[in-house]
Amino acid sequence: MDELIKYAPDLLLSFLKNVQIAAVCAVLSLILGTILVSMRVSPTPVLRAAGTVYVNVVRNTPLTLILAFSALGLSDTLGLSFSQTPSTNGFWLVVLGLSAYTATFVCEALRSGINTVPLGQAEAARALGFTFVQSLRMIILPQAFRVVVAPLGSVMIAMMKNTTVAIAAGYLAESAFTMKDIFDDTGVSIPIFLGLIVAFMAVTLPIGFFTGWLAKRLAVT
Amino acid sequence: MTETGNATDRQGALVVLDNVNKYYGNLHVLRNINLGIERGEVVVVIGPSGGGKSTLCRTVNRLESIDSGTITFEGRPLPAEGKGLARLRSEVGMVFQSFNLFAHKTILENVTLGPIKVRGIPPKDAEKRGLELLERVGIAAQAHKHPAQLSGGQQQRAAIARALAMNPKMILFDEPTSALDPEMVQEVLDVMIELAGEGMTMMVVTHEMGFARRAANRVVFMAEGQIVEENTPEEFFTNARTDRAKDFLSKILTH
Numbered sequence A: 001m002d003e004l005i006k007y008a009p010d011l012l013l014s015f016l017k018n019v020q021i022a023a024v025c026a027v028l029s030l031i032l033g034t035i036l037v038s039m040r041v042s043p044t045p046v047l048r049a050a051g052t053v054y055v056n057v058v059r060n061t062p063l064t065l066i067l068a069f070s071a072l073g074l075s076d077t078l079g080l081s082f083s084q085t086p087s088t089n090g091f092w093l094v095v096l097g098l099s100a101y102t103a104t105f106v107c108e109a110l111r112s113g114i115n116t117v118p119l120g121q122a123e124a125a126r127a128l129g130f131t132f133v134q135s136l137r138m139i140i141l142p143q144a145f146r147v148v149v150a151p152l153g154s155v156m157i158a159m160m161k162n163t164t165v166a167i168a169a170g171y172l173a174e175s176a177f178t179m180k181d182i183f184d185d186t187g188v189s190i191p192i193f194l195g196l197i198v199a200f201m202a203v204t205l206p207i208g209f210f211t212g213w214l215a216k217r218l219a220v221t
Numbered sequence B: 001m002t003e004t005g006n007a008t009d010r011q012g013a014l015v016v017l018d019n020v021n022k023y024y025g026n027l028h029v030l031r032n033i034n035l036g037i038e039r040g041e042v043v044v045v046i047g048p049s050g051g052g053k054s055t056l057c058r059t060v061n062r063l064e065s066i067d068s069g070t071i072t073f074e075g076r077p078l079p080a081e082g083k084g085l086a087r088l089r090s091e092v093g094m095v096f097q098s099f100n101l102f103a104h105k106t107i108l109e110n111v112t113l114g115p116i117k118v119r120g121i122p123p124k125d126a127e128k129r130g131l132e133l134l135e136r137v138g139i140a141a142q143a144h145k146h147p148a149q150l151s152g153g154q155q156q157r158a159a160i161a162r163a164l165a166m167n168p169k170m171i172l173f174d175e176p177t178s179a180l181d182p183e184m185v186q187e188v189l190d191v192m193i194e195l196a197g198e199g200m201t202m203m204v205v206t207h208e209m210g211f212a213r214r215a216a217n218r219v220v221f222m223a224e225g226q227i228v229e230e231n232t233p234e235e236f237f238t239n240a241r242t243d244r245a246k247d248f249l250s251k252i253l254t255h
């Protein structure tokens, strides 16, 4: 228990990094996932193919490899740099890799949602003169989102937990690495383990409850 | 009302289908279709299931493409894509068998969305006109409900109001009453009969003889992808020329 109290400030600060990464990734992966699913259902074969290839490659690659690619491939080899400060640069490399990865799950969740929207909805939109993008944005996606709110919640929970492999992109400021660092000094501490688990659950449980509640509410109307 | 015309009249028709053919794979669903529809004319399309009636209807606003022949609207070939196609569709209304109202929008939003987003009409004006149209089809009280809260007949009348809101030059109806409970059929037909009386150009796939007799200028009988007979409603139902039509009529009359 003493170790937990002693290291609590360090752990808390680094856990906040996990939350920050997750918050930015949530926004980016929802945007990118929506773009990807738009490509996958678009009438243009090239866009459809590009979307399909992207999703299948990225979704089936281990996240640690994607993060390593983000750090080594994009940053070191191609010289992509977000900031002079290494920790800030690392933060954005993690965000980039994790968003690119999570977006594929967002895309597939949305696609299953789109499949539940009756064909007649898109047909009626086309018959009114809506373009593909208008019909997707105003008619199809709003209905698709409603049915996949709960699955999207699961995607976000997984993404929050996935922030703990940020080390794969060379990012050392998040909580799982901090914990290991502390264990190297003091030996394994069960209270620290439990403390960190509680911290994660304090974020992920509400995501689950909220999306579950939202799904029920949206299902009524 | 214009008479069904000869070849020269057809040049002035609103829609002209000339030698139209369409295939689904090996299935030849439209065979050498020649058909002109005058402005203000109401054409009823009737025929056995699978005969190609829906397909014919859907080629006119190009929800389905054709494989050969030409279709012109106001003398110009149907645009194949892009802005031109979107504009054509906004000028040709369509009412579906299963209503297809936007499920997540209110009835009023269903009616105003097209005018606002496609035509660029200010929301206030679109709403005012939308409410007038809902009034006209008798469902103004439902304006702020969602489609699922309405009866089938009310939903179909909302769908007609949605089509009218675009100020279309023509409306296509694909079996607008066949998904309805019997007691709701008439309320929808009444709206359609009124529209016909006001001079709206309409192509209506339906087996409702009452409607055809009261509102149609012409009946087109389709089977196996071909137009087998064109006739006036009265003649068609009492004294059809072709055996194929007589046979079909004897079946729907005795069912």
Ligand SMILES: Nc1ncnc2c1ncn2[C@@H]1O[C@H](COP(=O)(O)OP(=O)(O)OP(=O)(O)O)[C@@H](O)[C@H]1O
Residues within 6 Å of the ligand: B024, B027, B029, B047, B048, B049, B050, B051, B052, B053, B054, B055, B056
């Ligand atoms: N998308 C499609 N792909 C393949 N075949 C189709 C498709 N749509 C229709 N068909 C076939 O084309 C033929 C004509 O269909 P269509 O829907 O136009 O007939 P219909 O006269 O409207 O029939 P119904 O009275 O049953 O509505 C049918 O044999 C049908 O099975």
Ligand SMILES: [Mg+2]
Residues within 6 Å of the ligand: B053, B054, B055, B174, B175
């Ligand atoms: Mg049909």
